[in-house]
Amino acid sequence: xxxxxxxxxxxxxxxxxxxxxxxxLLNAISDEEGGKNNAGHxxxxxxxxxxxxxxxxTSPKYLRVTVTPGENADDHGDMFRDGKVGRVNVRVPMxxxxxxxxxxxxxxxxxxxxxxxxxxxKGINFDVRNIKPEDLEELIQALGDMQIDIEGGHGEKVxxxxx
Amino acid sequence: MNWPPMLMHIKFQNEExxxxxxxxxxxxxxxxxxxxxxxxxxxxxAVIVLWPxxxxxxxxxxxxxxxxxxxxxxxxxxxxxDNTKHVYVSVV
Numbered sequence: 001x002x003x004x005x006x007x008x009x010x011x012x013x014x015x016x017x018x019x020x021x022x023x024x025l026l027n028a029i030s031d032e033e034g035g036k037n038n039a040g041h042x043x044x045x046x047x048x049x050x051x052x053x054x055x056x057x058t059s060p061k062y063l064r065v066t067v068t069p070g071e072n073a074d075d076h077g078d079m080f081r082d083g084k085v086g087r088v089n090v091r092v093p094m095x096x097x098x099x100x101x102x103x104x105x106x107x108x109x110x111x112x113x114x115x116x117x118x119x120x121x122k123g124i125n126f127d128v129r130n131i132k133p134e135d136l137e138e139l140i141q142a143l144g145d146m147q148i149d150i151e152g153g154h155g156e157k158v159x160x161x162x163x
Numbered sequence: 164m165n166w167p168p169m170l171m172h173i174k175f176q177n178e179e180x181x182x183x184x185x186x187x188x189x190x191x192x193x194x195x196x197x198x199x200x201x202x203x204x205x206x207x208x209a210v211i212v213l214w215p216x217x218x219x220x221x222x223x224x225x226x227x228x229x230x231x232x233x234x235x236x237x238x239x240x241x242x243x244x245d246n247t248k249h250v251y252v253s254v255v
Binding site for chain 2: 061062085086087088089090091092093095096098099100102103106
């Protein structure tokens, strides 16, 4: 157990941070040890819990979706030049997602019922009324840990992440 | 509070034409404000008429949410291209 991990557990024991914070901090440390984080931000074990908490709790600003074509292995061509796969780069501000979720509160209940039944028809058993503005910040914080990487059959790469 | 977007950059490119436009949204905002002031008596009447049914409050909330959403698009960037076409929209 490293010095930083001990410090986090001590802060948890002293009720300075809650279980969720401790988990995030411990995850951040394990990422750091796995060499995933930037070079130059080394875990020296001398940083205070507050500094760690600030670095981890930085709120994500944008949701990014990128699609990049891969090399076509069959004929050594380029998927992009062949016109089979395009390039997509979308950057959505988190403030727009916040505003969108707040807008759902204004949707009439009949429309929400229709949306729910349409989702159910597609096999998605989810009630859109469960998305509440109060849970928004927690949801956005959780998005900070999310990264989706998909590689298609033609080698195209789809990435969804926050920054 | 988020400030409204100031500029919008739209770019469209295909094999035949290349079209780019910088929209000065900051110039459109005073115009929108003037239109809002002119229409405000009508909006007020509509809200008063709709108030008993509950839709008046809803209309006001929708107006606020629409303005908030407009302010929130600042930073939006969409860049889509294939081998012949390119569409780029950026809100600054």
